[in-house]
Amino acid sequence: MEKTIRDCDTKTDEELVSLTADNPEIYYCLMARYEDRLLRYIKRISNVNKETAEDLVQEIFIKAFENINDFDIKLKFSSWIYRIAHNHAVSHWRKNKNEAQVFSWDEDDKFKNMFESEENLEKEISAKLTAEKIRALIGSLKPAYQDALVLRYLEDKSYEDISDILKKPVGTVGTLLAEAKKKLREKIKKENIKL
Amino acid sequence: MSTNISQKVFEKIRKKEISAKPRWRFVLAHFLVGLLLIVFILVGALLLGLIIELAVQFNALEVLGYSGGRVLLASLPYFWIILVLAFSVLGVFEFFKTRHGYRYNSRYVALGFAALVLILGAGSYAAGFSGKTENYLEKNISFYSDLTKTPSQFWSQPESGLISGRIISNGNNSFKLQDQNGNYWMVNCSGANWEGRAQNKAGAEIKIIGEQTGSGQFRAGEISPWTGMGMMMRGGGQNGSYGPAAGGYEMGPGMMRGMMGN
Numbered sequence: 339m340e341k342t343i344r345d346c347d348t349k350t351d352e353e354l355v356s357l358t359a360d361n362p363e364i365y366y367c368l369m370a371r372y373e374d375r376l377l378r379y380i381k382r383i384s385n386v387n388k389e390t391a392e393d394l395v396q397e398i399f400i401k402a403f404e405n406i407n408d409f410d411i412k413l414k415f416s417s418w419i420y421r422i423a424h425n426h427a428v429s430h431w432r433k434n435k436n437e438a439q440v441f442s443w444d445e446d447d448k449f450k451n452m453f454e455s456e457e458n459l460e461k462e463i464s465a466k467l468t469a470e471k472i473r474a475l476i477g478s479l480k481p482a483y484q485d486a487l488v489l490r491y492l493e494d495k496s497y498e499d500i501s502d503i504l505k506k507p508v509g510t511v512g513t514l515l516a517e518a519k520k521k522l523r524e525k526i527k528k529e530n531i532k533l
Numbered sequence: 534m535s536t537n538i539s540q541k542v543f544e545k546i547r548k549k550e551i552s553a554k555p556r557w558r559f560v561l562a563h564f565l566v567g568l569l570l571i572v573f574i575l576v577g578a579l580l581l582g583l584i585i586e587l588a589v590q591f592n593a594l595e596v597l598g599y600s601g602g603r604v605l606l607a608s609l610p611y612f613w614i615i616l617v618l619a620f621s622v623l624g625v626f627e628f629f630k631t632r633h634g635y636r637y638n639s640r641y642v643a644l645g646f647a648a649l650v651l652i653l654g655a656g657s658y659a660a661g662f663s664g665k666t667e668n669y670l671e672k673n674i675s676f677y678s679d680l681t682k683t684p685s686q687f688w689s690q691p692e693s694g695l696i697s698g699r700i701i702s703n704g705n706n707s708f709k710l711q712d713q714n715g716n717y718w719m720v721n722c723s724g725a726n727w728e729g730r731a732q733n734k735a736g737a738e739i740k741i742i743g744e745q746t747g748s749g750q751f752r753a754g755e756i757s758p759w760t761g762m763g764m765m766m767r768g769g770g771q772n773g774s775y776g777p778a779a780g781g782y783e784m785g786p787g788m789m790r791g792m793m794g795n
Binding site for chain 2: 358359362363365366369370373377392395396399400403404405407408412501505506507508509
């Protein structure tokens with residue numbers, strides 16, 4: 339196992355996927371690479387505690403392993419596993435939707451990036467953003483807007499990656515992000531939050 | 534890098550002997566999605582071809598000019614139209630189930646699908662396939678005429694100014710016509726437009742847009758050749774029977790569709 343892990347370091351995700359078919363031990367390397375990222379992502383898009391998030395990630399890894407032969411080589415592995423994670427989280431949410439949903443994340447300040455193109459605003463946000471208030475406002479947005487914002491500004495995904503993860507056209511992703519930012523701006527204004 | 538979860542999953546995979554599903558299952562699933570998509574496109578195109586075929590056999594534009602659309606509206610092949618729309622919607626949904634279907638804008642996919650069905654439907658009509666299908670359905674499917682108005686039924690509405698049949702005898706300004714139900718009509722054709730290959734001669738199979746002027750009397754406005762694959766000879770007309778022995782006419786091999794040659 340040690341040797342397997344060492345061998346993995348020089349290989350890309352996609353190379354590891356192709357090797358997993360012959361040697362399932364290689365899959366361990368892929369899981370190790372994505373464990374933290376997926377755990378964070380699941381916590382960001384779901385209203386679940388740490389234990390449940392870990393259970394979900396385990397289920398996601400098993401599901402991905404079972405379906406590894408369906409991996410599309412035209413996609414990035416990260417997009418593929420994020421898609422499985424997103425769908426699994428949504429499915430979990432549907433089964434437990436009676437529980438109140440609270441949007442959560444642990445790197446709130448990363449959201450300032452969403453206003454990067456707006457020079458003055460960025461400076462103001464960096465200086466005055468009240469993370470708790472903004473957090474609550476984002477949590478009140480439609481799930482589709484939350485998904486887009488999390489993937490773009492917390493997971494640092496490109497439009498193409500978000501398109502592959504959410505299975506939406508790139509143009510729709512752009513529209514979603516623009517609308518999400520607009521709605522958020524409106525809410526900030528309505529709540530009279532000074533940025 | 535935390536590997537706690539990875540370790541647990543790896544142990545679980547080993548202990549429970551979880552294995553990856555074989556590749557052929559995914560290949561088969563993707564193949565079936567693609568196959569279904571092709572079926573939806575082809576069926577949609579075939580149905581659209583049938584609609585074009587019926588519109589041509591109904592002389593839709595000419596009838597529209599005469600009746601203002603009332604007769605045409607009552608005779609549209611709604612069943613086929615609904616089916617074309619249903620298959621088109623199914624086709625678009627099926628497209629989004631394909632591996633990379635989600636990358637395309639739904640509006641463009643719908644437009645592309647409509648264009649493809651339109652092109653293939655027009656091709657099916659132009660190649661004569663729609664005509665043959667329509668003829669086959671009319672002859673072999675007993676409930677076909679319940680689903681949609683057939684050309685024979687459409688051109689047997691004298692009260693709406695539509696009749697069709699074979700010229701039995703002819704004069705300069707009139708002719709005697711036996712319609713598809715075996716009824717005889719004296720048709721006044723002075724001032725009528727003779728379209729395409731339609732001619733005032735005995736044996737000619739024609740369809741007429743005009744006006745019923747009395748019992749067995751009709752004034753023709755526009756006369757076209759019968760363009761169907763052959764007239765449907767139905768029994769039960771005024772004579773009670775149909776065909777040469779009953780004084781009617783037989784299915785003519787010359788009643789070939791003229792639409793392609795017009």
